[in-house]
Amino acid sequence: MNTAIKEFDVVVIGAGPxxxxxALSAARNGARVLLVEKNGYLxxxxxxxxxxxxYLDRDGKKVIGGIADEFMKDMAQYKTAYGTAASAHKVCPMHNSVTLYDHELFKIVALRKVLKENIEVLFHTDVESVEVENAQLKKIVLRGKGWRILVSARVFIDTTGDGDVAYLTGASYEKGQKDTGVLQPPTMMFTVAGVDIDKTIDYLAENPDQMERSKTIDCAGGYDADFFRSDPAFVMVAMRKLVSQLRAEGKMPINRENIIIINSLLPGEVHLNCTRHLGTDGSDVFSVTRAEIEGYLQIEEFTEVLKKYVPGFENCYISQIYPSxxxxxxxxxxxxxxxxEKDLVEGHFDEETIGIGSYPVDIHAGDGLSTIFTKIPAYGIPYGITVSDEIEGLMLAGRCASMDAVAMSSxxxxxxxxxxGEAAGIGAALAVKQHISPRDVDVAEVRRILLDNDAILSVGE
Ligand SMILES: Cc1cc2nc3c(=O)[nH]c(=O)nc-3n(C[C@H](O)[C@H](O)[C@H](O)COP(=O)(O)OP(=O)(O)OC[C@H]3O[C@@H](n4cnc5c(N)ncnc54)[C@H](O)[C@@H]3O)c2cc1C
Known part of the structure; x- marks a missing residue:
């Protein structure tokens, strides 16, 4: 076993959104940053x-700025043989808005941005253990390819989605939806090529009853074949009738009531958000493994169903199954x-707001076929959800941050x-610079830095 010892100002674990x-905002605000990722890509x-x-709220107003917007502007300027690598933000009667981008090129755009800020990246590395002294996170021990890497830092930001670092510190956490504790099911995403999506849209135009998607999905009018024809940036949630007929005949390999087809910028290709793995706990390696095994098999069977029963998919073939x-x-x-949930329903904003959420509450049933999808007003996200109240030096961003189940579902x-993540990175960098705890950072200063980077902190800005 090789051993390395490293020291940074800020360590970010997990290179998702x-x-x-x-990592970018911490580095831009003066911190020496390590970005740790278990996969071999960003x-x-x-x-x-x-x-x-x-990206847009239910009234079609843009509520996302800052680093997210920077990414999408870079993608939109990226020229490819099929056009640019990102679409505009298209208003959608169901999802508020849909923005398509090329997820393969995103990996390169992200890498260039990270390298530009001199962020050190470690791929293929997982967290083995942590050192906590007097409720302060001092060190994490990373493991990868026969290396054991001891990393100390002033602030660690857990962005692993599952909160793997926070879990190892012993910090308290919640799991599952309110009242039931049931977890939303995971999905194994995959892409098929050889699709004639115009034929699928024609089928929906000729069979409008196949536009039915669910009784529990809140959707404004105009979500129909004409909408899909109007612009390729769409997510098609439909065909409940076909799915229930196939289920009655014992031909539906997937536990969901409709089909989610995400159009792609690449001609002839669509992404499928369809497999569903009930009873899976994404933070349990045995459970995840079971779901992944099920996922590969569902993908194969479901592709055959698409070929046989969904017009436009007759000649489709699997072109990609995603690694996680x-x-x-x-x-x-x-x-x-x-x-x-109360903050969301009331559209609450205050002086600690570091960004805006507005996406509907979108809860996929972990114990059945349905999805509950409810529109909400725009709401403010407070800085404090990124700061652990139990472990000094630990911050949280992404879906493992401090939220109740309903709030997280938006x-x-x-x-x-x-x-x-952008706000957490700024908070971490300020804490390092000022030799204070992330909890004592002046949120007004975080907000000022965010605004300097074109973040949107109130509706109407
Ligand atoms: C099936 C599905 C469909 C969705 N559809 C949409 C959609 O259409 N549009 C949308 O905007 N959102 C969608 N979401 C939600 C969104 O993708 C996630 O909630 C979001 O990506 C969470 O971001 P994150 O940064 O918290 O975590 P992630 O994106 O999960 O990133 C976490 C990163 O941490 C890494 N990691 C994990 N554990 C470790 C570890 N122990 N050590 C090192 N690295 C680690 C992972 O490899 C990953 O790179 C969907 C989610 C799912 C699952």
Whole structure:
């Protein structure tokens, strides 16, 4: 076993949307940053064929700025053989907005941004253990490829989605939806090529009853075949009738009531957000493994179903299966503030607001076929959800931050995770610079730095 000892100001563990934004903002504000990632690429769920949702609020107003916007502007300027690598933010009657981007090129754009800020990156590295002294996180021990790497830092930002570092510190956490404790199910994302999506849209135009998606999905009018024809930036949630007929005939390999087809910028390709693995805990390695095994098999069977029964998919073939299971929900840790369902419903903003959420509450049933999807007003995200209330030197960003289950079911989308990460990175860098705890950072200063980077902190700005 090789051993290395390293020291940084800020260590960010997990290079998904929240981790990327946290690492970039910490580095830009003067911190020496290490970004640790268990996979061999940057992006986390930004690299599994998903669109950005919730860039606009339910009134079509842009609520996401800062680093997330910077990323999308870079992608939109990236010229490819099929056009630019990101679409505009298209208003959607269901999702508020949909932004398509090329998730493969995103990995390169992200890498260039990270390298530009002199952030040290460690791929293929997982957290083995932590050293906590007097409720302060002093060190983490990383493990990868026969190396044991002891890393000390003033601030550690856990952006692993599952809160793997926070878990090892013994900090308190919650899991599951309120009242039931049931976790939203994960999905194994995959892409098929050889699709004639115009034919699928024609089928929906000729069979409008197949536009039915769910009784529990809150959607404004105009979400129909004409909408899909109007612009390729769409997510098609439909075909409940077909799915229930196939289920009745014993031909539906997946536990969901409709099909989610994400259009791609690449011609002939679509991404499928369809497999569902009930009873899975994304923070339990045995459970994740079971779900991944099930995922590969569901993908194969479901592709055959698409070929046989969905017009436009007759000649499709699997072109990509993403390397990590998409986990919607696992641990959420306790912070000095907590974002709650009440904050969302009331559209609460205050002087601690570091960004805006507005994406509907989107809860995929972990014990059945349905999805509950409820529109909400824009709401402020408080800085304090990123600061552990129990462990000094530990911050949280992304879906493991301090939120209740309902709040997380809105704030979990990728633009909002970036917003949370950007604020956490600034808070961490200020704490290092001023030799104070992240909890004592002046939120007004965090807000000022965010605004300097074109963040949006109130509706109407
Ligand atoms: C199936 C599915 C569909 C979704 N659809 C959409 C959508 O259409 N649009 C949208 O905007 N959002 C969508 N979301 C939500 C969104 O993708 C996630 O909630 C969001 O990516 C969470 O960001 P994060 O930074 O917290 O975590 P992640 O994106 O999960 O990133 C975490 C990173 O940490 C790394 N990591 C994990 N554990 C460790 C460890 N122990 N050591 C080192 N590295 C580690 C991971 O490899 C990963 O790179 C969807 C989620 C799922 C699962």
């Amino acid at each position: 929240s981790g990327l934004a946290a 992006g986390g769920n930004m690299a599994i064929g998903l669109p950005l949702l919730g 299971l998409g986990v919607r929900e696992s641990r959420r840790f306790s912070g000095i503030r907590r974002l709650t 704030a979990r989308v990728m633009p909002i995770c970036m917003v949370i």
